[in-house]
Amino acid sequence: MSLEIRGLRKSYDGRTVLDGFDLDVRPGEFVALLGPNGSGKSTALRCAVGLERPDAGEITSAPAAMVFQGIHLVRRRTALDNVCTGALGRLPLRRSFFFPNTLRSEAMECLDRVGLADRAAERCARLSGGQQQRVAIARALCQRAEVILADEPVSALDPAAAAQVVELLRQLASDGLAVVAVLHQPELAHCYAHRIVALHNGKAASPEVTR
Amino acid sequence: MTLAPPRRRAPSKLAIAIALVVVTAHVLAWRATDISPSTLVSGWRGMADFLASSLPPDLSVLGAGLDAAVVTLYMGLLGTTLSIPSALALALLSSRATTPGSVTAQAARSVLSFLRSVPDVVFALIFVTAVGLGPFAGVLALVCHNTGVMGKLWAESMDESDRGPRDALRVAGASRAQVAVNAVLPTVLPSLAGLLLYRLDVNVRSSLVLGLVGAGGIGFLINQSIKLFRFDEMVTHILVVLVLVVAVDQLSSFVRRRLGV
Known part of the structure; x- marks a missing residue:
């Protein structure tokens, strides 16, 4: 189970x-x-x-990840940055300011799985509600849940x-x-x-x- | 059949008590501050004499006034920007959204309260005894006081930040520090920038007052003009101050509008 x-x-x-x-x-x-x-x-x-x-x-x-009704993304940050934050639990603090390239690549794969790789550089505030929720799901995937x-x-x-x-x-x-x-x-x-x-x-x- | 509207509710005892306290406070304040409109009317001649001796402004000191105004502006600028690290650190430690613990939060809030409750003029007088007369003492005074005020405003802004992204990152296993860096700060950044600009505006005006107690800048020149009874020079300096304050206010408002805060 x-x-x-x-x-x-x-x-x-x-x-x-x-x-x-x-x-x-x-x-x-x-x-x-x-x-x-x-x-x-x-x-x-x-x-x-x-x-x-x-x-x-x-x-x-x-390992479980949560997707919320209120989506709970940081709306000012890009879709890619938001997805990267899903991995914070396994990153040391010093690498939490500028995400490493390996993580950014992994986050791109997660965005691709939810069909939003082409919107990676877009601020979340500019995405539709459905797209934002898919970014939140990509964040959960990046958590490797x-x-x-x-x-x-x-x-x-x-x-x-x-x-x-x-x-x-x-x-x-x-x-x-x-x-x-x-x-x-x-x-x-x-x-x-x-x-x-x-x-x-x-x-x-x-x-x-x-x- | 017409529907009867509900009866108006009578004011509660608490509302009446609050109104009584407010009225009483105003009566006491009126007496304690010796407010007397008749004295103001009968003393108009003194004001007229003062204005007559200060007009026309002596424009020969305009160059010196402008130079000193630039120093005042720089004092306000450095007093604001140099307090960013200390204000940010104390805000992060004291905000409920980011603090590592309640004891730390209380300690940080106490430091902020102390810095806020000591007026910048008092800090300036203290620093003048250490580093002598001049703008350096003014900058130090502004850094101390502004840390207290800006730290408190920033902490409140962080407190009010959206809880959702914080919860989401906690579920992802992020530490409090990681949540602060990746959820709280990016969310409140425009608000922090707006408050910073507001404080710059206030600090430029404060640095003018600090000049009056020896911290340099155009306030110092205004003080000297008053002591030498050169009210015509004083008016020139005040006009320069007016332009400076309006310019900083407009710039700060413009940038805050662009930031949407």
Whole structure:
């Protein structure tokens, strides 16, 4: 398994968000998480990458990267620089000011995988929302993650751009990565995901839909 | 049937208390500062005499005034730019977005508060005793005070920077220092540059005042003119100051507009 979540619990101010959530994701699998607002989908992903501390439960994960709803790129920097920042975890501080050429080449390959090699020198502020989200996915690839957790990656995008991004996530899963995406569009989930997990009251509602 | 609008809410007790405090403070301030419009009206002759003795301006000192104004400008410039490293270091240490720890942040904030609370004129008086009269003391004074003010403004700007890119880089395994360099600073750079230009504008005006306490520049000439009762020379110097301040203000505003801050 690339990602195993067992009995995850999390409360905020006495309100239970996750109440024993379980999830297994294999390499090469694209899992879509569906559920109403507040059902704990995003919290589960944030716990999995360490942005939130769970109250209880176990998480075992291969190296994971996160793609955010708000995209979270540094808009003033170029697409290439933003992708390079995905590798900061394995760079010493002294090499974090001007990225080495080997890393820039690797970042170009990541941009190529998301179809944006020709926009590498463009500032992110000048890219469309869909392109920005693809740069954020390239940043996750540059992190050399084996698991990509995407928290509502297409909520702010128009339908065409949203389909393009979800198709890209599916492609990455086909390349061997484990992908979990929180989606609010059941039609996209049914069209692209290998498996759909619906959350209800902080738990995975059964039965799961497998395609 | 017409819908009745909700009743207006009566002012809260807190709002009434705040209003009372503000009014009381103004009454006390009026008394403590001896404000008296009648004294101002009855003393108009003194002002008229002063203005009469200062006009027309003595333009023979214009060359010396311009030279001194350039020194004032240089003092403001160096006082601003030489404080960049110290202000940046203290801002990075004190901002919630970049600090390595709460103890460090508190220590850095304390240093900034101290530097900010000591007026630049007081720093100038201290440095004059060390390096003598002249612009060097003024530059040192501006560097100290400006570090405090600019460091605080920059730290606030970093505090308000978008949290998203910071979270994204933390998830990627970046250290706090790497997050500061790669997410916080690139995001807030235009804002920092805008604040720097604003401080340059303020520091050029401050360096004028520092001249009055012996730190050189055109402020020093204004002080000398007053002591020698050469108010016509003083007016010439003040006109030069006016041109200098307006020019720096316009330049700073222009560049800030171009930066979009």
